[in-house]
Structures are given as structure tokens and as C-alpha cells.
Amino acid sequence: MTPKQSLFDVLDHKKVAIAPWVPFAGVHAGKLVGYNATEVLTNKDKLVKSLLEVNKLYKPNGQPVVFDLQLEAEILGCELVFADDGPPSVKTHPLEDIDTIPCECKLPTAEDGRLPIVLAAMREMKEKVGDTTALYGLICGPFTLASHLRGTNIFMDMYDDEDYVKSLLDYCLKVAKRMTDLFIEAGMDIIAVVDPLVSQISPDHFEEFLDAPFSALFKYIKEKGAYSSFFVCGDATKNIDVMCKTKPDSISVDENVDLAAAKKITDKHNIAIGGNIPLTSVMLHGTQEDNMKYVIDLVDKIEDTTNLIIAPGCDMPYDTPIENTIAITQAVTEPEVAHKILENYTVVVEDIYVELPDYASLKKPLIEVCTLDSLTCAACTYMMAAVNRVKEDYGDAIDVIEYKFTIKENIARFQKMGVTNLPAIYINGELKFSSIIPSNEELHKAIDEAKAKMK
Structure with missing residues (x-):
């Protein structure tokens, strides 16, 4: 055959x-x-x-x-x-x-x-x-x-x-x-x-x-x-x-x-x-x-x-x-x-240190977008695009960062954050959207709720 x-x-x-x-x-x-x-x-x-x-x-x-x-x-x-x-x-x-x-x-x-x-x-x-x-x-x-x-x-x-x-x-x-x-x-x-x-x-x-x-x-x-x-x-x-x-x-x-x-x-x-x-x-x-x-x-x-x-x-x-x-x-x-x-093989887990932001001390909302890579993954591309679109509305009033899973350090970061599925959006360290691309209105609401909690 x-x-x-x-x-x-x-x-x-x-x-x-x-x-x-x-x-x-x-x-x-x-x-x-x-x-x-x-x-x-x-x-x-x-x-x-x-x-x-x-x-x-x-x-x-x-x-x-x-x-x-x-x-x-x-x-x-x-x-x-x-x-x-x-x-x-x-x-x-x-x-x-x-x-x-x-x-x-x-x-x-x-x-x-x-x-x-x-x-x-x-x-x-x-x-x-x-x-x-x-x-x-x-x-x-x-x-x-x-x-x-x-x-x-x-x-x-x-x-x-x-x-x-x-x-x-x-x-x-x-x-x-x-x-x-x-x-x-x-x-x-x-x-x-x-x-x-x-x-x-x-x-x-x-x-x-x-x-x-x-x-x-x-x-x-x-x-x-x-x-x-x-x-x-x-x-x-x-x-x-x-x-x-x-x-x-x-x-x-x-x-x-x-x-x-x-x-x-x-x-x-x-x-x-x-x-x-x-x-x-x-x-x-x-x-x-x-x-x-x-x-x-x-x-x-x-x-x-x-x-x-x-x-x-x-x-x-x-x-x-x-x-x-x-x-x-x-x-x-x-x-x-x-x-x-594989009889005597043991998985080696690398101990990579990553430091998460001090979310309690943030002065403005921090949006962390966890992706495979927004340049190569279509779902990640549009998740990132949704966040970038909102960034245009808020300007310097919010911070946005993308973490790509293709980078070794970010594998450890995602483990520490508790990320289980990609793409995902975290606001001030809290998971808000996972494998669902939010509408502009939904993102605005989530950001405004985060801002209200920070006052």
C-alpha cells in the first residue's frame, strides 16, 4: 500500500x-x-x-x-x-x-x-x-x-x-x-x-x-x-x-x-x-x-x-x-x-524567569494580547486589529502590548499568567476575551470597567 x-x-x-x-x-x-x-x-x-x-x-x-x-x-x-x-x-x-x-x-x-x-x-x-x-x-x-x-x-x-x-x-x-x-x-x-x-x-x-x-x-x-x-x-x-x-x-x-x-x-x-x-x-x-x-x-x-x-x-x-x-x-x-x-526519557522543563506587571499599581489600563503571532495567525491578526482599533480611540489613556507564543520567554509568561487558549486578551491581568474576537463596543466596555476599578 x-x-x-x-x-x-x-x-x-x-x-x-x-x-x-x-x-x-x-x-x-x-x-x-x-x-x-x-x-x-x-x-x-x-x-x-x-x-x-x-x-x-x-x-x-x-x-x-x-x-x-x-x-x-x-x-x-x-x-x-x-x-x-x-x-x-x-x-x-x-x-x-x-x-x-x-x-x-x-x-x-x-x-x-x-x-x-x-x-x-x-x-x-x-x-x-x-x-x-x-x-x-x-x-x-x-x-x-x-x-x-x-x-x-x-x-x-x-x-x-x-x-x-x-x-x-x-x-x-x-x-x-x-x-x-x-x-x-x-x-x-x-x-x-x-x-x-x-x-x-x-x-x-x-x-x-x-x-x-x-x-x-x-x-x-x-x-x-x-x-x-x-x-x-x-x-x-x-x-x-x-x-x-x-x-x-x-x-x-x-x-x-x-x-x-x-x-x-x-x-x-x-x-x-x-x-x-x-x-x-x-x-x-x-x-x-x-x-x-x-x-x-x-x-x-x-x-x-x-x-x-x-x-x-x-x-x-x-x-x-x-x-x-x-x-x-x-x-x-x-x-x-x-x-x-523514550523508555528512560524525562521531559526537561526550562526554568525561565519572567516578571509580570504589578497590576495593582498600574496608572492606566494595560491590555495584554496573547497570540501565536499576529503576523502569521489569522485569528491573532484580527484579535490584535480589534485592540489596535480601540487604541486609536483611547490613545495614551491605555497601554497595549502583544506577547507572541513563538518567543520562548513568552511560553513561560503564558504559564505564569494562566493562559490556556490563544488568542486571548487580558486587561490589567484579568482574562477578558479568549478565542472570541470582541466587538469595538465590547472592548470599550471592558476597558471602561477596568478604568473604573482603578479609581
Whole structure:
């Protein structure tokens, strides 16, 4: 059996001896051959060379060709900011100040933006490794794409203008279907609908606004003969059940979700689930043994590998040590060897000292935004944007700081603060918003309440 077929068997809900392994090596692929993130995302030859190195080193059952949720946004008029060590972020939102819907003639074509590069890379990867490796085509989900176009206003619109939100999501669904067509024509086996902002809304809002477009999209993908995956970041625990009801073939979650508990829900719907190796504390900053142990413990905890895919929680950090990912590969493919290696292993916890602010002595409200990284994580981007927008209203009357989980010291900081889920907003040391992007009004109220307590 080929590695590809093993993954297909899981997506077909068949029992397999060993869970398939899908490293989400987006821009990290470039690190393997000395290219930065921008080079990988703008040059077909460099992208393919990087992907082939991933295939050789990490021996995946499946792999994405490009992990960039901004492809569609760029084509539709969003200005991007590129980086050397991460995917680009959205800088401008063309619908931020106008509540209109783009005309249907403005849908992506194979010649738009960076799609010629991406589609050519997909075809070449299909030719070179497609017989043994399942290839993922990642598209930006309707809700995150709507947020790219509308900005943080989309969250207020869900209360103030429901019809507009539904119309905008309907347009974004059309974009997603067009991208699906292009990617399947280029040879993609699995269409992953990546929508990190799903974790930032309630199940009620999901059912009201997102059930219809996602259900339609997964039905469309199936009719086109491809497998589907619903990819969400952040603490999506509350939405796992409603996500399942849209009938994807699989769901992928990150470290904010208890995968073993979530699998009990997805199993009821007979849907595969993938994840959720921690990106920073384990993959980026851990040892080989840490990575191996996480996978072994996860598989041992779940026991039944039916409907299970081993994968990172999201797009792997650019600087993830190669040896850590190879250790995961060994843990997946040779679990008995991994168990032997780990027999006498004890996790080493670094004692990193961090000093928290003296919250009782603050002269003005302090807003601490805890993120994975607002430049690379869409949910974190919009959480940070909501805070920056409020900062414009209050000016020097409040202080704002972002703590990124990608920085080792902040892992210790979050432990000391008691941060359990990302992104999150703390005001004067108190958790106010966790995995829910607040409206402008909600943030104002929380800040004003904090100010009142300080008098």
C-alpha cells in the first residue's frame, strides 16, 4: 500500500494499522533548502524544490503544496505584507468602509495574482510525487476571506447587518468553489478549507451564518471527486459538533483543542480528525524526544487510529528544527522503536524567569494580547486589529502590548499568567476575551470597567 492510499483509507473511514502523517510544511519547506518565505511563495521552481525536500525528508502520506490564506485576498484587492519567515499578512481591506458585494465577474482565474505559480507547482508535484503522496490544495475559507475583505467590521456586521454578512459569505463561497475547480484541475487530491476565524465565533453564529456556505462547499468538493478537510485554528472546541454537521471528510485542529475529546465527537459523525502537535512549545522549541513523545502519547491516548491523521496544529513555523520533524516521522512510522527510545526519557522543563506587571499599581489600563503571532495567525491578526482599533480611540489613556507564543520567554509568561487558549486578551491581568474576537463596543466596555476599578 502506498502512503497516499493509507491516507485515503482514513478519509474513507477504514481501519489502518498506522495513522497517516501529514506535515503542514508551508514556508518551512523553504528553510530546508535555504529559501526564505517570500521566495517560496513567489517562485515556482523554488517552491517545487522545497516541497520535494519535504517529501524526501519527512516521508509524508500527504502534504500541502502552498499554505497561504492570502492568495485569494491578494487577487481581490487586499494589500499584503510579505515576510522572510512566515506567510504574508493582510494589510488593507477593500470593503472596510463600503458595505458592497464584489460583482460575480470578479472571481479568481488561473492567470490572476500568484495563481500561475501555484498551479504550475501543483502540476509538477503531481507528476513527481503524486503516485505515492496525497496532495492538499488549501483554500481560504469563506468566513476568513470575508474578514480579509471587510476587516474587523465583519464581527459587528453579524449583529447589525445580518443580510450583508450572508451576501458577502455567499460571494466568498463562489470564490472558494472557483479555487476548488482550479486546484482539482491541477491535480489536488484533497481540498482543505482553511478558516481559522471559525474558532472566534459562537456555535449559534456558526449555524446562522456559516452552516449553509460550508455545507454547500463540502458537497461541491465531493461532487468534484476530491476529498475535503475543514481546517480551523484556535480553541474551536465549542464548534466541533456544528463543523461536523457540514459534512467534510475530515477536520483538522490545533493544540488549543483536546484532540482525544474532539475525536469522540467527530467519530459520532464518522469524520476523520487530524492534528494537533503544538507548533511552538514542541515543534519549534522542543527536543527530538519531546516531539516523539507527544506523538506516541497522543496515539496511545486515542488507541483507535481509525479516522485519525497525525499532523501539526497548523502551518509549521519557518524555523522548526529539521530533526524535530524527522523525529515525528519516526514516531509515526516506527512506534515500537520510538517507545524504546523514550523508555528512560524525562521531559526537561526550562526554568525561565519572567516578571509580570504589578497590576495593582498600574496608572492606566494595560491590555495584554496573547497570540501565536499576529503576523502569521489569522485569528491573532484580527484579535490584535480589534485592540489596535480601540487604541486609536483611547490613545495614551491605555497601554497595549502583544506577547507572541513563538518567543520562548513568552511560553513561560503564558504559564505564569494562566493562559490556556490563544488568542486571548487580558486587561490589567484579568482574562477578558479568549478565542472570541470582541466587538469595538465590547472592548470599550471592558476597558471602561477596568478604568473604573482603578479609581
